[in-house]
């Protein structure tokens with residue numbers, strides 16, 4: 001008879017298989033963000049404790065991170081079931097008209113059936129690739145179910161190079177495939193978009209390697225806390241951090257598996273969780289004390305809070321967004337930080353009246369493909385469609401033109417995205433400047449390197465172990 005501990009490991013392994021099947025379907029076919037699909041799944045399955053949820057989350061995210069390689073381990077049936085466009089094909093075959101389409105997308109469509117072997121190959125492969133030194137106990141269950149020898153898996157895990165581990169793992173499964181190449185880890189359309197612009201500063205191989213690493217957590221000290229004092233306060237709560245050598249408010253969290261929302265300094269509003277790349281955008285805006293700024297695509301207000309902090313709590317930040325729910329989140333965060341100079345307003349992307357053009361600065365942190373966060377959200381690499389790049393570009397230009405109407409004479413306009421796709425970055429700025437001759441790029445100092453820019457900045461993950469972002473600073477002349 002199996003011991004209780006072995007039974008628990010068994011059921012954890014099975015839970016990973018079921019959850020993976022559901023999230024693959026939601027993320028790849030319905031294109032829902034994997035973190036939201038996972039959250040729904042946890043809500044329906046209250047029996048998962050904190051440790052189970054961590055294992056499930058890490059396993060699912062590792063599968064997406066290495067999906068470009070791992071999908072080649074699938075049976076033909078599973079590969080077909082998860083192919084892009086499969087959901088639409090089923091809809092059309094079933095004679096579903098387009099009106100009912102979106103409703104059906106969220107409810108009735110049957111989930112594809114991964115064979116147990118498919119799910120297990122993906123899960124064990126994901127751990128072998130992503131975290132070979134720290135395989136979970138469930139890996140023993142998967143190893144047994146694939147009829148592999150433990151000693152064989154351990155040997156593969158000792159190989160330092162991910163491509164060697166993958167090639168040996170697929171051979172152990174009896175599959176004879178082409179050796180793994182790094183470029184398969186991005187969808188083809190995204191790779192050709194990258195190649196089209198032949199960026200001189202970018203080492204493409206290094207970029208792809210960075211995309212495969214788990215990103216660190218960055219926080220931003222605020223409310224008159226300096227980074228050193230915050231690091232000491234966090235250490236007392238068991239959270240280790242490192243100060244950034246150039247950015248005085250930025251700290252990298254080095255303790256893993258810690259809930260930052262639960263520590264006392266967070267409750268006191270001493271810091272916000274904000275990626276380093278996102279923090280750079282506030283520094284490009286460089287608002288001054290007493291000024292009026294408009295953060296027109298504020299979302300939950302990561303950058304509104306930073307702008308308010310940089311102004312030392314004086315002046316005003318008007319934060320708007322099309323999603324009212326997000327602004328409510330911002331209000332909560334502003335209360336925690338004690339920023340009463342942030343005002344929230346709904347904004348649907350229309351130009352504002354001339355008499356309201358009173359802002360010293362306007363930040364347009366535009367909705368984008370979010371390719372810059374694909375390291376953090378690896379499922380999105382496989383969910384974003386090339387057509388979205390085109391539609392986003394149109395929306396971005398419309399929002400930038402509308403937001404520019406709020407800039408006072410001699411004021412600043414900052415356009416930002418968390419993307420590395422040229423068309424939604426330099427492309428949008430060039431089109432905007434071509435039809436708005438009273439704006440021009442304003443060179444600024446790159447906050448990470450100290451170098452003078454031409455008024456635009458593209459940050460890559462390798463520049464600061466962070467997301468990728470783009471920013472352009474313009475002045476109304």
Ligand SMILES: C[S@@+](CC[C@H](N)C(=O)[O-])C[C@H]1O[C@@H](n2cnc3c(N)ncnc32)[C@H](O)[C@@H]1O
Nearest residue numbers: 297298299301302303322323348349365366367
């Ligand atoms: C990149 S996110 C902003 C993130 C936010 N600035 C932060 O730092 O957390 C882009 C935001 O633009 C908003 N948005 C999308 N379409 C919009 C529209 N048509 N008008 C105004 N806001 C829009 C989205 O709701 C989203 O919150």
